[in-house]
Amino acid sequence: MDFAESPEHEMLRAAVRDVAAKYGHEYYAEKVRAGERATELWDAIGELGFLGVHLPEEYGGGGAGMVELAIVCEELAAQGCPLLLILVSPAICGELIATFGTAAQKDRWLRPMAEGAKMVFAITEPDAGSNSHNIATTATRDGDVYRLNGSKTYISGVDEADAMVVVTRTSTDPDSGRARLSLFVVDTDAPGLERTLIPMEISGPEKQFTLFFDDVEVPADRLLGGVDEGLRQVFVGLNPERIMSAAICTGVGRYALGKAAAYANDREVWGTPIGRHQGIAHPLATAKIEVELARLMTLKAAWLHDHQQLGSIPTHRASTHTERMSRQSAEAANMAKYAAAEAGLHALDAAIQTHGGNGLSSEYGLADLWGMVRLLRIAPVSREMVLNFVAQQSLGLPKSY
Ligand SMILES: Cc1cc2nc3c(=O)[nH]c(=O)nc-3n(C[C@H](O)[C@H](O)[C@H](O)COP(=O)(O)OP(=O)(O)OC[C@H]3O[C@@H](n4cnc5c(N)ncnc54)[C@H](O)[C@@H]3O)c2cc1C
Known part of the structure; x- marks a missing residue:
């Protein structure tokens, strides 16, 4: 190592x-x-x-x-x-x-x-939520094209992109009733595709939209990968998304702690820098530890993803190594995203507290990042769904849903 x-x-x-x-x-x-x-x-x-x-x-x-x-x-x-x-x-x-x-x-x-x-990405649906097996946006083959019908929600940046990858249902498993998924690259200005802006309270330069697909015609050569193979394929993209979410959170955590440490060294209220009070220093030190631990797991997850793609994770202890590699990689991406969102939020909160009233002012540039990091506890995969994954996949506990 x-x-x-x-x-x-x-x-x-x-x-x-x-x-x-x-x-x-x-x-x-x-x-x-x-x-x-x-x-x-x-x-x-x-x-x-x-x-x-x-x-x-x-x-x-x-x-x-x-x-x-x-x-x-x-x-x-x-x-x-x-x-x-x-x-x-x-x-x-x-x-x-x-x-x-x-x-x-x-x-x-x-x-x-x-x-x-x-390019943007559309998987979330109003009714399916975290349960992608329930995706109801259909893609139906019609000669040389597919026709897409349904809706997606909270899709970021549709106004900034020419195209998006859309996750659709191309058939249904007759035994389980679960969607069999397929991925398509769809133009954001395709006829029949409408969007409405969702007013949001998080502060970020990207906007979120609800999309409506009304018989949107997509040439068959826009199918990405295999028909009905989307669920397996999509995780090749979702694990990187989790890793990047984690990287954003650890980055904001570093930013917040940098500002907090400077302020705590400088600000004097009782004739001594506030950073000398353990009530200020310890939450910042705790947050620093959490951010560094989350960074480690984030880089591990990224490394595992890269080596899994190359098929070069050492396999000396693996029995079925492809399966093991993919499980390790998904586990690390989930854990990194969980740990980083928590660490980022704790760091930002400790930094705001360190700044007293100034922590909530625009001038000090902290509170406006709260929504972004708080979002990453919910999306792209919620904290609860990560805990479900770890409980079931890492600990072998029974599924509750
Ligand atoms: C700002 C923003 C940007 C987004 N950008 C995109 C985007 O670009 N593309 C895209 O496709 N999506 C996007 N999303 C959607 C996002 O991925 C979802 O909001 C997220 O996956 C959670 O799904 P949901 O909102 O439907 O929550 P739900 O699935 O309705 O869950 C609601 C709550 O119940 C909990 N819950 C659900 N099931 C279980 C269970 N089995 N066990 C325990 N708890 C459970 C969840 O953890 C959550 O706390 C975005 C969302 C936001 C807010």
């Missing part, structure tokens, strides 16, 4: 940090207040290849993996600029297309994505 960060990773961190620091949290907060996108920052990191760092080199990417994309995500958040669309565009859609796309699909979608073009 080697826990030392490689010189390449250190350089990547420094490069992302330098770009993000030029914009910083003030830029981010101003964009959010104005209801605008963080386009300049997104374009700047896109031009430098950071958004496609994990995509295959033959399609314009950097040829690295989730470890590197997690570094990009974390360093942006550590400058107070958490970007939700990294979770959906390069992490989920990029990984799904790179893994399951045909050469033509990769050429068409990955090349622009490697330069920063956005």
Whole structure:
């Protein structure tokens, strides 16, 4: 084992940090207040290849993996600029297309994505919620096309993207009644596709929408991977999404603790810096430990994902190694997302408390990040569904639902 960060990773961190620091949290907060996108920052990191760092080199990417994309995500958040669309565009859609796309699909979608073009992801439905087996948006074959009908909700960034990966039901298992899923790349301006904005209380540059598919015609060559293979395939994208969510939370945690430590060293109320009081110092120290533990698990999850994809996780102790690799990787992604959301929230809360009243002012740039980190306790997979996964898969406990 080697826990030392490689010189390449250190350089990547420094490069992302330098770009993000030029914009910083003030830029981010101003964009959010104005209801605008963080386009300049997104374009700047896109031009430098950071958004496609994990995509295959033959399609314009950097040829690295989730470890590197997690570094990009974390360093942006550590400058107070958490970007939700990294979770959906390069992490989920990029990984799904790179893994399951045909050469033509990769050429068409990955090349622009490697330069920063956005693609979004639609799985959540109003009635199915966390239960993807109940997905009701259908895709029905009709000659050379599929027809999509149904609705999706809380879909981030549809207004910013040309296309999205949509998870649909193509048939139903006759025994269980569960949906058999298939993935399609759908244009966001396809005829028959309507969207309505969902007013949200979280502060982020991305907006959320409910989508309505009314006989949306999708050419058959937009099918991603196999028909009815979507459930198995989708986790190749959802695990990276969990890892990036974790990276955002640890990044915001670092940002908050950095500000809190500076403030606690500087602010004097009783003739001594408030950081000397253990009531202030211990919550910050606890949060620091939690953030560092979550970072470890996040990088482990990213490493496992990358090595699972390459089929190169050491197998000396594995009996059925493919299954074991995939279980290890999913377990780590879930645990990282859980631990990082909790750590990020604790760090942000401790930092706000350290700042007293200032912690809730706009000027100190902390409270406006609360909604973003709080969101990541619910999405992309809720804390309870992670606990269900760990209870059943890691501990072998019976399923409750
Ligand atoms: C800001 C934002 C952005 C989003 N962006 C996207 C996006 O881009 N694309 C997309 O597809 N989706 C997106 N989502 C949706 C998000 O992934 C879901 O909100 C999330 O997966 C939870 O599903 P749900 O809201 O339907 O909750 P529900 O499934 O209705 O769950 C409600 C509550 O019940 C709990 N619960 C449910 N089942 C169980 C169980 N078996 N055991 C214990 N507890 C349970 C949950 O943990 C949760 O606390 C976004 C959501 C938000 C808020």
